[in-house]
Amino acid sequence: MMQFTQRARTIALRTAKHAALAGVLLVSAVTAMAQTDSPIGTWQTIDDHTGQPKALVQISQDSSGSLSGKVIKGLNANDQPDRRCTECTDARKDQLILGMTIVSDMKKDGEGWDHGQILDPENGKVYKCKMHLEDGGNKLVVRGYIGVSLLGRSQTWIRQQ
Template sequence: MTVRRTVKHMWVSATIAGALLVGATAALADTSGTPVGVWQTIDDRTHEPTALVQIVQNGDGTLSGKIVSGLAGNNSPERRCTECTDERKDQKIEGMTIVKEMKRDNDEWDGGKILDPLNGKEYSCKMHLEAGGQKLVVRGYIGISLLGRSQIWTRHNDVTGASARN
């Protein structure tokens, strides 16, 4: 193989690698404008991480989210929603859908429900992104949004998916 041919192969390889890197970066950037991804939830009272929630877009365009991993000591994989009153009664919390039917409304998502699996109560929910898509403000409320509380979830950037078990 000649030097010219070797240089040409190196240039082609570098060009392909660059294109792949640009494509991967664009794919990651696309998720920053939407809640789709894995989020670390934070306990309101202790400010400690509690779980990882994976939010996905459904075929109808709505978003839903399920707990893919518990992080706190009291969130063992075997813990169940004993306080739930719907079809989730006594189901394992890990793997449970806790966010459903969120619809996009300009820069926020609204119209859905969120379940607190520790007390079994379901609330109306709205959410919006902050900090360039790295923080998700999730508000659960009863009736009107003023009667509720917000949590700030942080985007979990483990691109290998090792901690987001399906």
Template sequence: MTSMTQRAQRQFRHILVASALLASAASTLAQAASPAGLWQTIDDKTGQPKAVVQIVQDSDGTLSGKILEGIGNNNDPTRRCTACTDSRKDQLLKGMTIIEGMKPDGDAWDGGRILDPENGKLYKCRMHLDEDGQKLVVRGYIGVSLLGRSQTWIRQQ
């Protein structure tokens, strides 16, 4: 009877270890499956890093994103959105929400808008993860997705 109890205890420990490993893997996959997190933006014209953007996911799955800091020539904490024409006019870029209303759409997020603080224009936005969740392809467009431009952002740890 004792060897049967010891065997059951060993099996139980193996199940606990396996459960912990699965939970850890599921957490990693969930992060990779969502754009939530920190991203280094890369300028599509120059190929240079511009800013760090934090994307958060609400309880309903909707995404929004704000600028945490500029990089390089864009690292002036007093820089303002002088080109903006909405309520963000002359507001600080640091802390500004530039992505809003992104909803899950299959393997992508769509239906939201993105602000280009360089020209103050709002664009429709679509985004999807690439390379196991380590890159985020962000497309801003007017009307249809063919009329726009894309940037590939890099996930920050």
């Protein structure tokens, strides 16, 4: 009887470990899937003129489901951490670029996100914005435009792990 109880306990422990492992794997799979079908996360921006990495932007979602993005790190060796948006004409005028929200009010629209705005801290201008994922969720194509999206430019941001 003692051997049976010990064996039952061992089997129960193994079963619990396997169930726990299966749970961890399931959560990991769901998290990975969520990362590939949503722009939520950290993105490396690329300078249009030099083709070099420029900054890291953290995109997050608020309680209403809208996405916003803020600069969390400058990657250009020439950028000073105390650099300010001297060209901005709104409430961000002379504010630090590091920590600044540059993407706001993005809403899910079909396969992409639209109806938001993006600030170019280099010139202080605010543009309408739309974005969509490519390459299995590893690239984010961000388009800033005036009026209609044909009149604008796109950047491809790279997801950071």
